[in-house]
Amino acid sequence: MSQARTDFSAAAYLRDAQIAEAKAAEWQAAADAAVAGHPELVTYCQAEAKEWKRLSAGWRECAANA
Numbered sequence: 001m002s003q004a005r006t007d008f009s010a011a012a013y014l015r016d017a018q019i020a021e022a023k024a025a026e027w028q029a030a031a032d033a034a035v036a037g038h039p040e041l042v043t044y045c046q047a048e049a050k051e052w053k054r055l056s057a058g059w060r061e062c063a064a065n066a
């Protein structure tokens with residue numbers, strides 16, 4: 001039973017990591033598409049992408065330790 005719970009936890013963490021990676025890609029795409037005349041928008045989008053990447057790495061670490 002414990003192994004099944006560990007496998008489920010790892011799979012859930014990996015799913016969350018994939019979701020975070022997709023969000024990071026969306027924010028990076030938004031940053032890439034932002035009008036050059038709006039550097040604050042580019043900066044905001046890049047910061048969001050960076051945060052989602054950080055979250056993804058954290059979820060992957062949790063999966064590895066599950």
